[in-house]
Amino acid sequence: MWYRTDNSVESPSVLKLGPLSFSLHQLYVSVMSSLTVLPVNVVIVQIFRSTPNSKKNEVVPDIPGLGQSQGSRDKMLPYWFVYVGWVLVFLSSSVSAFFTILYSLEWGKEKADAWLITFFLSFVESTLIIEPLKVVIVAALLSLMCKKMMATGEELTKNVKALATIGDDETGNSRY
DSSP: OOSOSSTTOOOSOEEEETTEEEEHHHHHHHHHHHHHHHHHHHHHHHHHHTSOSSTTOOOOOSSTTSOOOHHHHHTSOOTTHHHHHHHHHHHHHHHHHHHHHHHHHHHOHHHHHHHHHHHHHHHHHIIIIIHHHHHHHHHHHHHHHHHHHHHHHHHHHHHHHHHHHHHBOTTSOBOO
């Protein structure tokens, strides 16, 4: 898509890493490709995470202490949504393989090899940068949510203690 089929795109700066050489344009294409597939990957992962393991709505908590409660079971997708997820996986794989074959036939050997290097750059970039970045972002969001829940719990404890002292008379005995 961003690789352009015309030969007018020449990047003057070529980086060599062992037997591989790639340009800044190839690096740009790999970044854009990774960002293009990111929403599709997130949707597929969420479909599989939000469906129960079977028709019985069995839910396996994935984080100890933060397991899914009955309230989160009500927000889950129906069990048959797993099939929708698998169809999306199959379609995304098939469509990308189809276009890969078509583009490589159109370009010829040299341009197809350069595109293959760009593909590997995109894969390595996704594995080493984007996936760890997603993990860090999710961990930060979870820690903020847990911190907010703990702060809310501490405020609740303080409020209960304050109400308990209001109910006591001057002698320290409870009126109730």
